[in-house]
Amino acid sequence: MDEQLKWELIQAALDGEELDRITDRAAHYLGSPLVVISTTSNIIAHSASLTPPDETWLHAVERGYITLEFVATLAGWDKHKDHGTRYECITVAINDRRRRFYKLTIHSQLLGYLNVTELDGHFDAVSEEEYHFVAQLIAKEVYARLKGQDFSRKARDEDFLLELLHGSFVNRGHFIDRMRLSGFDPSAQYRVLCIELGDFLSYNADEDTFKRDLLELLPGSTMMVSDQVLVILASDRLFLPERAPAMLRNLDSYLRSQKLLCGISDAIGDLYYFSTYRDQALSAARYRKYLIDQSLAYTFYDEVKVYDILQQIPRSELIHYCSRQVYEIYQYDAAQHTDYITTLLAYLKANRSVKSTAAYLHVHRNTVNYRIARIRELFGLDLDSFSTAHQILLSCQMIRLLQD
The missing domain is CATH 3.30.70 (Alpha-Beta Plaits)
Structure with a gap:
């Protein structure tokens, strides 16, 4: 590595040069074109004087952002990162040219990503430490830019x-x-x-x-x-x-x-x-x-907000709010390998419509009628009372959480 280029890069950062200029210097130091990407997929800097003969790279820089697909993939970092490297990165080949991505982080805050594009098989000629050094230096520059940005200007x-x-x-x-x-x-x-x-x-x-x-x-x-x-x-x-x-x-x-x-x-x-x-x-x-x-x-959200509310109650206490009869059905299901809780929940959610319940559960209407009759017989539930049905429905929803 050229130590003179490295020193000039450090000096440029100390002198407060613009991010584009620092990115350009870093690209020449590594011998690879660079793109700096924000967490919202915007390209905030790139090496203008060192570019690859690559239409994808040039197109992305021209439009000013990377694809939503790609930033979505980068968000799943832990699943896609390289194995066996000292510093975390993701290496992919696009149009027969390798790209390597590094996270830009300061104080555990993700600021974006550094995209390094390979030129002439150059990746392996540079040590992992040098890529890490550049990523850290640019992360500090991005952080300083965010802290010092002009809030009087229109924001994306x-x-x-x-x-x-x-x-x-x-x-x-x-x-x-x-x-x-x-x-x-x-x-x-x-x-x-x-x-x-x-x-x-x-x-x-x-x-x-x-x-x-x-x-x-x-x-x-x-x-x-x-x-x-x-x-x-x-x-x-x-x-x-x-x-x-x-x-x-x-x-x-x-x-x-x-x-x-x-x-x-x-x-x-x-x-x-x-x-x-x-x-x-x-x-x-x-x-x-x-x-x-x-x-x-x-x-x-309106369909599931009751579960959001119930989740606020500790699991160890949730059972105390559950109807005694519904809890007995829960225990019966566990012992007899039945699924009366699900049938009961579907029946009440369907406003006690046998036809809709059968459609929900993908069973015949006679099966629903039989199960509801057995539930009434075994546990003495009054499903015709609105207040009782409401309490039973809420208790069934509690049981759904407890079954998870």
Whole structure:
């Protein structure tokens, strides 16, 4: 390695040169083109004087961001990282050219990624320590840039939402000042959608087809990846009765084709509470497993919020709130290998409709009638009383949590 180039790189950082200039110097030091990527997929710096003869690289730099597919894959870092390396990285081949990605972190805060593109088989000629050194130096520069950014300038909507998730605003006044510089309408209603990306894998770095497809389904939305979750802020107008049925059908079809599940929050009228509604959407996706009907790839928070409430009660205490009769059914199921709890829950959720219950459980109507009759006979349940049925339904939902 050229020690003179290394010293010039360090001196440039000490002198406070612009991030683009430092990235350019670092690229010449490593002998590889570099791209610095924010956590919202924006390309915030690249080596302008050292570029590869690669259309994918040039196209990404020209448009100013990497594909949503790729940043979603990087979010699943632990599943895709190289093995046997001293410093964590992900190495992939795109268009027969290797790329290596390093995390940019300061104080355990993820600031983005460094993309190193190989030139003429050069990767293995540079030690892991040198790549790590450059990644750390650039991470410090990105951190300083974030701390010293001009908040009087218009923010990218994705960065604004990320600030909300990170609790970056001192107070509501600070939030309002930043809101004025965003593209969001303070009087509009929105919904938050969350798609967990734990098993997502795509090294498509060319056309941003994932984002394009989602914008066709949810036009005008803002999307970003945070903590292995794709977070989407969409207009609540998309969920109006005249638009929602067709949109949700298309969304369900697309999610299934991609083997993805989505949670959808309640409507939000104040983006100051964006993180709360993000949590709602996450809960909707994660508590979907407790629903009897899991035929759709999306779940509204309203369908599962009772489980969110029940989760606040310690497991050891939850049973004390459960109906005695329902707990007896739970014990009977365990001893006799029956599944009366699920039948009872489906029956009550279906407003005691035998036909709907049979459809939920994929059994014949006679089977439902037999099971409900046996439940009444064995446990003396009065399912015709609204108050009793409500208590039993809630208790069945408690049992669902306890069975997990």
